[in-house]
Structures are given as structure tokens and as C-alpha cells.
Amino acid sequence: MKKQGKQTYVLSSGVSIVAAHTLVGTKEKHGPLANYFKDYFTDDTFGQPTFEKAEREMLLTTITEMLKKNKINIDDIDIYIGGDILNQLVTTNYVAEQLQIPFIGAYSACSSVTESIALASALIDGNFCGKILCSACSHFSTAERQYRFPLEFGNQRQAYSQWTVTGAGCMLLSKEDSACPKVTKICFGKVVDYGVLDLANMGAAMAPAAADTLHTFFIDTNTTPTDYDLIATGDLGKLGSDIFRDLLAKDGINLGNNYIDCGHMIFNEDEQCMQGGSGAGCSASVFSGYIYTKLKEKKFKKVLLLATGALMSTTTNQQGDSIPAISHLIMVEA
Amino acid sequence: MVSNLLMYLKVFFVGGVICSIAELILIKTKITPARILVLFLMIGAVLGGFNLWNYVVEWAGAGATLPIIGFGNSLAKGAIEGATSGGFFGALGGGLMATSAGISVSIGLSYLVCLFSSSKTKKF
Amino acid sequence: MNKNQRNADYLIYVENQSPKSGWFVSLFRAFIMGGTICCFGQMISDVLKSFYPTMNLLTVGAWVNIVVISLTIFLTAFGVFDVLAKYGGAGTFIPISGFANSIASCAIEYKKEGLVFGVGAKMFYVAGPVLVNGVAYSMLVGIIYFVVSLF
Numbered sequence: 001m002k003k004q005g006k007q008t009y010v011l012s013s014g015v016s017i018v019a020a021h022t023l024v025g026t027k028e029k030h031g032p033l034a035n036y037f038k039d040y041f042t043d044d045t046f047g048q049p050t051f052e053k054a055e056r057e058m059l060l061t062t063i064t065e066m067l068k069k070n071k072i073n074i075d076d077i078d079i080y081i082g083g084d085i086l087n088q089l090v091t092t093n094y095v096a097e098q099l100q101i102p103f104i105g106a107y108s109a110c111s112s113v114t115e116s117i118a119l120a121s122a123l124i125d126g127n128f129c130g131k132i133l134c135s136a137c138s139h140f141s142t143a144e145r146q147y148r149f150p151l152e153f154g155n156q157r158q159a160y161s162q163w164t165v166t167g168a169g170c171m172l173l174s175k176e177d178s179a180c181p182k183v184t185k186i187c188f189g190k191v192v193d194y195g196v197l198d199l200a201n202m203g204a205a206m207a208p209a210a211a212d213t214l215h216t217f218f219i220d221t222n223t224t225p226t227d228y229d230l231i232a233t234g235d236l237g238k239l240g241s242d243i244f245r246d247l248l249a250k251d252g253i254n255l256g257n258n259y260i261d262c263g264h265m266i267f268n269e270d271e272q273c274m275q276g277g278s279g280a281g282c283s284a285s286v287f288s289g290y291i292y293t294k295l296k297e298k299k300f301k302k303v304l305l306l307a308t309g310a311l312m313s314t315t316t317n318q319q320g321d322s323i324p325a326i327s328h329l330i331m332v333e334a
Numbered sequence: 335m336v337s338n339l340l341m342y343l344k345v346f347f348v349g350g351v352i353c354s355i356a357e358l359i360l361i362k363t364k365i366t367p368a369r370i371l372v373l374f375l376m377i378g379a380v381l382g383g384f385n386l387w388n389y390v391v392e393w394a395g396a397g398a399t400l401p402i403i404g405f406g407n408s409l410a411k412g413a414i415e416g417a418t419s420g421g422f423f424g425a426l427g428g429g430l431m432a433t434s435a436g437i438s439v440s441i442g443l444s445y446l447v448c449l450f451s452s453s454k455t456k457k458f
Numbered sequence: 459m460n461k462n463q464r465n466a467d468y469l470i471y472v473e474n475q476s477p478k479s480g481w482f483v484s485l486f487r488a489f490i491m492g493g494t495i496c497c498f499g500q501m502i503s504d505v506l507k508s509f510y511p512t513m514n515l516l517t518v519g520a521w522v523n524i525v526v527i528s529l530t531i532f533l534t535a536f537g538v539f540d541v542l543a544k545y546g547g548a549g550t551f552i553p554i555s556g557f558a559n560s561i562a563s564c565a566i567e568y569k570k571e572g573l574v575f576g577v578g579a580k581m582f583y584v585a586g587p588v589l590v591n592g593v594a595y596s597m598l599v600g601i602i603y604f605v606v607s608l609f
Contacts, residue, residue, distance in 0.1 A: 044455050050570045051455075141455045150567030151453040152534050153584060154543020154550055154559050155367060156360075156484075159477040166455075195465030196472065198364060204472040243475060322465075338504075345500040346493035349553065353492025354485045356548035361481045367551055368584060372591045374552065379595035383602070396499030399519050400526065400553040401492070402588070408519075409592050413600030417607065425604040429596025432516075436523040436554065437589070440561045441581070443531045448565035448577055451535035 001125045005220025007187050007213075014182035015121040017332065018174045020288035021066030023058055025140070025166030028277075028285065031267045036289040037167075039065065044141065044166055055084070055091045055139035060098055062168040063135060072131075072172065077101055081120050082135035082170075083112030085280050086142055087313075092135065101133075110206075110235050111189070111309030112136040113169065113284040114328040118186040120173045121330070130175050136307075137168030138279030147199065147314060161200040162237045163273035165266060169284030171292070181295040185221065185331035189213035191311065193324040199317055202278055203240020203263075206308040209325035210236065211247040213306055217329050218253060225255050229300040232291060234283035234307030234327070235263035237275030262286035262307075283307040295334045303332045341395065348390065348397035371402055378406020383414070408432050484547055491542070491549025499526055499553075523554055530558040535566065560584035 004010050022037060029040035039062075046054040046061075059082075067074055080099055083106040084091040096103035108115045113136035120132035141151060143164040149155055173183070192212050196205035210233050218224065225231060236244055241261040248255060262283045263276040287305055294300045308327040317323070356370050365373075381387040387407040390398040398404055409429040416428020430437075499522045506518050533539040539559050543550040550556055561581055568580040582589060 141453075144456070145567060149584065150563040151456060152537060152540050152559075152563035152566055154534075154540045154546075154556070154563075156479075156544055156547045159479045193465075194468045196469065201472065201476065204476070208468070239476060243472065246471075246475075342497055342500060345496050349496025350489035350493035350549075353488045353546075353549040353552045356552045357485050357488035358481070360548055361479055361484055367548075367556075368587050370548070371551065371556065371588050375588055375592050376595060379592070379599060383599040396503055396522055397493075397496040399522065400496045400499045402552055402554070402557065405554060405557070405588075406592060406595065409596035410599040413596040414603045417600050417604040422601075422604055425600030426597055428600055430593060433592075435520045436527055439524050439527050440531070440558050440585075443528055444558075444562040444565040444581060445577065447531055447535035447562060448569045451566050452569075453563070453567045454537045456540060 001122060004185075005216070007189070007216050008220035009122065009186050011121055011125040011184055011186070013125070013177070014184045014333070015124045016174050016176060016178050016180040016182050017171050017292065018176065018178060018180050019066055019070040019072070019172040020169065020292040021062055021069065022167060022169040022285040022289040023062040023065070024281075024285050024289075028165060028167050028266055032265060033286065033290050036293055037285065044139070051139060051141040051145065052086070052090065055086070055137060055142050056094050058139065058166075059084075059091055059095045059135060059137045059168045059170075062137070063095070063099070063133065063170050066170055066172065070172070074099060074101060077131045077133050077172070078129040079104060079120070079123065080133045080135070081106050081116040082133070083107050083116060083280060084137050085109050085112075086146060091137060095135075108326050108328065109309030109311055110138070110278060110280045110283065111307040111326055111328050112280045113287060114234070114305055114307040114330050117171065117173065117183060117330050118188060118328050121183040121186055124173055124175050127175075132173045133170065134173060135168065135170035136280040136284035138164055138166070138281035140164045140166045140279075143279060157274055158200045159274055160203070160239050161274045162202055162235065162263060162276055162278035163267065164279040165235075165263075165277040165282040165285065167281035167285035169281065169288035171288055181292065181332050181334050183330055184333050187213060187217045187220065187329040189327040189329065191324045191326050193322055195322045197317075197320070197322050199312075199323070201239075202235070202310050202323075203237040203275055204243055205310050205323040206325040206327065207236055207240045207243040207247060210234075210244055210306050210308045210327040211251075213327040213329050214304070215248065215251050215253065217304070225253060225258065228302045228304050229258060230291065230303045231255065231259045232286070232303065232305050233259075233261045234305075234309075235276070235278040236261050236308060237263045237278065239275045280309075291332075295332060298334050301334050305330050305332065344394045345397035348394035349401060352401045352403060374402045375406040378403035379410045382407035382410030385411075405433065405436075487545055488547045488549035491546030492552060493549075495526070495550070495553045495555055502526075526554055527558040530555040531562040534559050534562040557585055557588060
């Protein structure tokens, strides 16, 4: 692995994503990506007494399903790296306790999926590990409880708000050289804060971080948007991705039709999710469901994924601090 | 009958207008619902303190008492009544006394329903 | 360009980009919902007055509040109120129903954290500001009135 430019690292041989699996809720299953979300669940309490327990059960099921389908023994995995958006990463921590393998918690809110993959790729490429399990997940009801209001509280959503995705995605990264999609470059983002205060307007808070990372990546690698089949941001939503395009256009980078936003494409327009989906589960499920499948079918050859995370807490927000954001990038080649 | 219908029109109008003003503030500014509630409560307390909201209540009945302004009005009027009948301690407790039934029912019944009801994920 | 200037420019830009809720429709819905709830209250008060003509106005008012509050709490418990509120906006939270909903929804939501620290402590997570401010203002009004009436 060697450094290229300021923030980008080129992996020496590429790290294979040998398996990926996703599990989503009903609302996501009814969205435009239904064909790519094979597994879903209708009861979003998962038969558990609390939503927090339900989220854990969802993540654990996703991981065990992936291991079962690909006939992988959990003890062959060296490290588990993952994150979610709840305080103290409770979901991932409790699931790691169930799995009983070494665990690194990676928190960058909704950017957890790319942070996990990037860290895992670096560890594998440096010959420290053979197999690493990565995951990210979110649940609408737990996020609502922690960040907003009680579920039965009668409030109206702003037209620029987003809907937390109920879903989990996990991937298995391995050193073995297979025909599977490979992570070839990673780019760690900087924390960027453009002074957005409104908790409902996550897209606007996170767009500058994504733009910063992507701009740096293009300079580091000396490439342009047309060199890639797909550039996907995590959960900027419709408004956020418009802002993202504008910010990059100001720097002279024009994104074409190959740019998508996972949050924007996960829900139907008529489902009243306003600007689209958000949450760590959004980019995780779209990547391991849709993008990974397309990469395996060789429909996409070169893909950039920039999951975006807003790093505030409700406490800092109430104290009047603006929302810092981060975006880590991974480049995956078929 | 006609006077009855007219009364309902007045109730509807006043209640509707108060709510629309709140909605307008909600849309045009970034003030959160909780802050608007507090703002309206304060307006109610001030109007009640000067005994002005009474005229609206007489004119529009429930249209003036049900919105949160009416709650502020009762709090202020209760305090004034307490001060006239019970002196200093009446002034301190009168507001809560006047609204105690509503607050108690809210707390007690909420306690009761939470024992058998669970929150469900929003559909939209 | 310094950071403050950059952020200020960005916020103006975001404000212009952000879609606004259709204000005429929202206003109309709030008007209808608020008016309906108040008329419902008026109806209860009229029914009470026809049965008990001697009941004083304050007691009638208290009964109206109690009925609206109870109904709201039951609707919240059955998961209906948040749907109504999504339609009505300020029309549902400005009348006393909003106060009742905020208490009931918190109680139902946080019972999973136990009856003491869940329901007991977090019941007023949303309604707290209203109660605290209300009691403070009423004390202020009472004390001012008391002091003024001394002279």
C-alpha cells in the first residue's frame, strides 16, 4: 500500500469483497431497489421487546445469513469492524459480543460503512489479517428515539428532511485473489463544518464533506468523473446531492449521469420520505445489495462510494454547535 | 338554533386562526414546535394577566379556551384569583390550582395507557 | 476567503435551495384541524350545559379540557394521533390536545427504560418546557398582582 497525493492510499494488490449480504425493512423493500434487496422483514420489532434489541437482531441475522450462504466459519475471520448510529455503538458492540471474534468499533455516523471497509482493506493489504468482517446498520425507530421525538408524538416533517433507513449490510473482505470485486483505493476524509445548524437538513450539512473528499481524491489520483462507471454518495438525499453537484461544479468538476445518491434512490418519491433515506444502513444496504450485485455482474467496472456522516450529538446541537460532517471514500473495481 | 350555529362558526374561526398563525410561524421561521408552544403560552399569560383574553373567551368559547393561549390565560387568572382570595400563598399556587385537573388527567392517564400500549414505527 | 464568510454564504445558498413546505395548504389544514378540535370542545361544553344548567363556567371549561385530553391520550395509545397531527400540524398541537399527546407519547415511548427513569423522568421531555414556563409565568403574574394590590 502506498500513499498517493494528500489523502489517498493505493492498495498494492486489491482486497476482495468475497461476500456481501443485506437485510432491509418493508418500506425499503417496496422501494425502487426491491429486486436487489432479496431478504427483508415485515415485523420491524423482529419479535423483540424493544427497538434497540430489534436492531441488534437484524444485524446479527444479516451476518449469520451471509456466513451461512457462503459457507464461512466465523472462527476463520480475524477481525470484525463495524459501526451504527446509536450512542456508544451499542448495536454493533452487542452483536460483536455474540460473534466472539476480535472487534473494532468504527464510528463516523452514516459513513461507518466506508470507514470500516477502508480500515479493513488497509489491515488486509498490509498483511496483518486474512479475513475481516465489516458491517453497518440503522433502524428508523431507534434513530427517531435517539435523535428526534417519541414515535407517537405528532409532528410534521420538514420538506427537506430525510427518513432513516431500516436496514443492515455486511461484507466479508479477504486477501485471497478471486474474481470478486476488489477495493483498490481508499481515501480518508477530513471533518468539514460549513455551519449548518438544522438537524433536519442533514444533506446540506454533509454535502461539503463529500465534495471535499471527492475533490481531493480526483486531484490525488489525477482522474475525472468520466473515468468511473458509478460515483455514489451515501445519504445526501435529493437536496444534498443537488448541493453536492453545485459545490463540485464550482471547483470545475462536473458530475454526469454516472452520479447517484443511495439515499435518493432507496425510496419511492410517493412514500413521503421527503428528500430520501439516511442512516448508516442506507449506504450499507445499497452498496451490499445493489452496487455489489452490479459489480459482480460486471455491469459496473469502477465504482466510487462516498458514504457521508454527520458527527453531531443531540447535546452539541442543543448547545448551539453546528454539524460537522465527514466522508470516507472507497474505490471498488470489478 | 341560528345563534347556536353562529357560535360554532365563531369557535371554528378563532380556533382555526390561532392555529394558522402558529403554523405560519412554524413554516416561515426555524422556530421549533416546543418553542412556539412556550411563546403562545406566554402570550396567553400576559393577556390573562391584563384580563384581556376574557373578552375573546366570551365571544368564541372553546375556540379561545382550548388553544394553549387559553391554558396560559387560566394559569394567570388562577394566580390572580388566588392572590385576591388567599394572599401571597394563593398567588403562588393559584395558577396550578386552576389548571390542576387537566394536568393531573394528562399525567395519570398517560401513566395508565403506557402500561398497555407500545410505540409503533411511523408508516409515513 | 475566511471560514465565517464561507459558512455565511453557504447557509444563504442552502436556504435558497431548500424546498419549502406548501404554506397555503399547511395553513388551510391547520385552520381546519384547529377549528374542528375547538368546535368539538364547544360541543362538549354545550352538552354539559344542557344537562347541568347550573354548572359554573370554570367547571365546564375544566371538563372540556379533560375530555379532549383523555381522547387525545387514547388516540395516541392506539397510534392514530400522529397520523392526524401529520395532517393538521399546528392545528393539533396548539390546542390542549398537543400538550396531552406530548406527555402520552413520551410515556409510551420511554416505558421501555422502566417506570421510574423511563416514564417518570422522561414523561415531560417535550411537555416540560410548557409546564415549567406556565407555572413560572403564573407565579410571576400572581406575585405582581399581589404586590400591586397591597398599595
